[in-house]
Amino acid sequence: MNIxxxxxGIRSYLVDYFKSSGKVSNVFSADNSSLAPGxxxxxxxxxxxxxxxxxxxxxxxxxxxxxxxSALIPLxxxxxxxxxxxxxxxxxxGIKIFTPENEVVEIxxxxxxxxxxxxxxxxxxxxxxxxxxxxxxxxxxxLLSFPLILKSRTGSASKGLQKLENVxxxxxxWSEKDTIIQELIDGVEYGVDALQLNSKDNxxxxxxxxxxxxxxxxxxxxxxxxxxxxxxxxxxLEQLVILGPLDVDIVIKDNLGYIIDINPRFGGGxxxxxxxxxxxxxxxxxxxLNESRLFDSNLKYxxxxxxxxxxxxxxxxxxxx
Amino acid sequence: MNIxxxxxGIRSYLVDYFKSSGKVSNVFSADNSSLAPGxxxxxxxxxxxxxxxxxxxxxxxxxxxxxxxSALIPLxxxxxxxxxxxxxxxxxxGIKIFTPENEVVEIxxxxxxxxxxxxxxxxxxxxxxxxxxxxxxxxxxxLLSFPLILKSRTGSASKGLQKLENVxxxxxxWSEKDTIIQELIDGVEYGVDALQLNSKDNxxxxxxxxxxxxxxxxxxxxxxxxxxxxxxxxxxLEQLVILGPLDVDIVIKDNLGYIIDINPRFGGGxxxxxxxxxxxxxxxxxxxLNESRLFDSNLKYxxxxxxxxxxxxxxxxxxxx
Numbered sequence: 165m166n167i168x169x170x171x172x173g174i175r176s177y178l179v180d181y182f183k184s185s186g187k188v189s190n191v192f193s194a195d196n197s198s199l200a201p202g203x204x205x206x207x208x209x210x211x212x213x214x215x216x217x218x219x220x221x222x223x224x225x226x227x228x229x230x231x232x233x234s235a236l237i238p239l240x241x242x243x244x245x246x247x248x249x250x251x252x253x254x255x256x257x258g259i260k261i262f263t264p265e266n267e268v269v270e271i272x273x274x275x276x277x278x279x280x281x282x283x284x285x286x287x288x289x290x291x292x293x294x295x296x297x298x299x300x301x302x303x304x305x306x307l308l309s310f311p312l313i314l315k316s317r318t319g320s321a322s323k324g325l326q327k328l329e330n331v332x333x334x335x336x337x338w339s340e341k342d343t344i345i346q347e348l349i350d351g352v353e354y355g356v357d358a359l360q361l362n363s364k365d366n367x368x369x370x371x372x373x374x375x376x377x378x379x380x381x382x383x384x385x386x387x388x389x390x391x392x393x394x395x396x397x398x399x400x401l402e403q404l405v406i407l408g409p410l411d412v413d414i415v416i417k418d419n420l421g422y423i424i425d426i427n428p429r430f431g432g433g434x435x436x437x438x439x440x441x442x443x444x445x446x447x448x449x450x451x452x453l454n455e456s457r458l459f460d461s462n463l464k465y466x467x468x469x470x471x472x473x474x475x476x477x478x479x480x481x482x483x484x485x
Numbered sequence: 486m487n488i489x490x491x492x493x494g495i496r497s498y499l500v501d502y503f504k505s506s507g508k509v510s511n512v513f514s515a516d517n518s519s520l521a522p523g524x525x526x527x528x529x530x531x532x533x534x535x536x537x538x539x540x541x542x543x544x545x546x547x548x549x550x551x552x553x554x555s556a557l558i559p560l561x562x563x564x565x566x567x568x569x570x571x572x573x574x575x576x577x578x579g580i581k582i583f584t585p586e587n588e589v590v591e592i593x594x595x596x597x598x599x600x601x602x603x604x605x606x607x608x609x610x611x612x613x614x615x616x617x618x619x620x621x622x623x624x625x626x627x628l629l630s631f632p633l634i635l636k637s638r639t640g641s642a643s644k645g646l647q648k649l650e651n652v653x654x655x656x657x658x659w660s661e662k663d664t665i666i667q668e669l670i671d672g673v674e675y676g677v678d679a680l681q682l683n684s685k686d687n688x689x690x691x692x693x694x695x696x697x698x699x700x701x702x703x704x705x706x707x708x709x710x711x712x713x714x715x716x717x718x719x720x721x722l723e724q725l726v727i728l729g730p731l732d733v734d735i736v737i738k739d740n741l742g743y744i745i746d747i748n749p750r751f752g753g754g755x756x757x758x759x760x761x762x763x764x765x766x767x768x769x770x771x772x773x774l775n776e777s778r779l780f781d782s783n784l785k786y787x788x789x790x791x792x793x794x795x796x797x798x799x800x801x802x803x804x805x806x
Contacts, residue, residue, distance in 0.1 A: 383495075470800065479790060
């Protein structure tokens with residue numbers, strides 16, 4: 165069985181996880197850049213157009229057909245968004261895409277849609293605004309207070325993230341385009357790696373407490389079994405019902421678990437969950453072989469295991485200089 | 486012979502480079518945090534106070550004496566600054582610190598001092614200001630124009646870096662405290678790894694063109710032999726005359742090499758130079774054994790070798806959760 169990881173980027177380690185998950189013949193990768201180190205770790209790689217190029221999907225489809233690919237794992241939010249729209253085209257050729265249905269990916273991708281979705285399901289979420297006047301009105305009425313967070317409505321990681329301390333900051337940084345303002349939930353931040361296989365009750369969940377962030381990524385974290393985080397993520401998964409991995413950020417304040425981000429893909433800190441036994445790649449392969457099982461819903465892994473990220477390097481002699 | 490790498494942080498790979506440099510019995514490391522992954526890669530590690538703690542230097546000195554350490558390699562700018570002040574105390578005990586003399590480290594650490602130093606030696610450097618009125622005056626007189634760069638006067642990486650497009654930005658971001666304003670040199674950025682062993686004419690130089698930066702660090706780069714960069718770095722080293730490694734950022738515009746940063750330590754992208762044969766750790770060990778040689782001043786390494794950084798993970802079962 166052949167697997168294709170798209171938008172592989174710097175995640176060389178994910179190639180290793182899939183290679184060692186058993187019963188996989190080849191782990192292929194795709195990226196638009198020959199400077200993506202992950203491609204050099206895979207059995208074969210494909211340089212493809214950018215995700216927003218009209219030729220992207222057809223290109224990926226051709227690669228799948230010509231290389232007997234059984235399953236696609238997109239590793240970038242925009243990639244999930246684009247490929248989730250085309251699930252049927254791939255399905256007709258017997259290729260499974262491990263990404264949620266398009267309507268769910270849309271919710272993950274657009275932080276304002278996400279806010280509306282979570283609120284409508286009574287899942288705690290920071291108050292979120294796309295209208296500057298409404299922000300000012302709520303401040304004046306005492307319903308909202310500084311500091312606030314301004315960020316990109318559709319951006320990944322901490323793209324465009326800005327802490328706003330007062331109304332001067334608010335006026336300075338506000339822009340109509342692709343911007344949201346959010347209440348700052350000043351609590352303890354957790355990350356969740358979840359895998360769900362299209363069944364409401366069948367999912368696997370691993371929780372980590374974040375210890376250190378850099379440029380929007382979790383550089384240090386420790387495994388946890390926090391009950392509030394667990395009940396929040398269960399509530400979410402039972403609403404979403406997805407196929408594939410999910411990366412969710414949850415902040416706990418006053419015994420409430422606020423969801424601050426949902427990414428419909430492997431998260432950058434998945435390695436910690438893998439270390440304590442998650443092995444989502446193996447579960448994905450099993451599901452393709454119809455060997456998937458009912459997951460044990462209890463949190464059966466070691467608490468207190470710490471992950472620390474550090475740089476490694478891939479080299480190649482190219483033509484640039 | 487035992488070596489101690491202080492402020493090891495995430496540079497696990499540097500421990501490997503020293504371990505494989507021959508004739509080293511033990512590579513020790515020190516950090517103030519048990520979450521620094523580099524410590525777990527060394528033969529023995531020491532948790533020490535923070536660099537700005539009054540007990541820091543005495544603590545490091547005790548470690549050196551009790552563990553027969555012959556040489557210290559500080560890996561953080563502030564660490565270099567503090568330890569360079571105490572070179573004699575260590576020297577009296579037969580311990581060499583591979584960091585420039587304190588007056589040179591002061592120049593590297595303070596970007597305004599650095600500007601004055603470079604200008605006084607006719608080495609190209611972006612116009613730099615610590616006085617807001619002087620910035621505005623030069624703009625009004627047509628001697629300076631937007632965009633400008635605002636950054637921390639003493640910070641590492643891209644700490645506090647802000648691009649200023651107009652006078653509103655300038656007024657908004659300006660702060661008297663630890664801030665400089667710099668002319669933006671819009672050119673091609675190079676990084677240089679240099680090693681000098683206290684001799685004006687004896688140094689080793691490796692040049693890379695930066696291809697991709699993230700959070701102030703070079704994530705992708707390619708080896709280069711750019712002549713303007715080479716002559717600029719030679720001019721600098723012949724003025725400085727230091728002991729140890731140096732990491733220098735140079736931007737080329739209109740055939741001039743502008744120095745934009747000097748770090749008195751191994752740079753975050755040193756691995757590329759190492760890959761093409763720099764082996765500064767080996768040269769450092771040789772110099773300790775009085776086996777050091779006259780370096781070949783020509784740039785004898787492969788051009789066009791590309792480095793791509795990607796994450797790796799260290800785990801341990803601690804007590805946190």
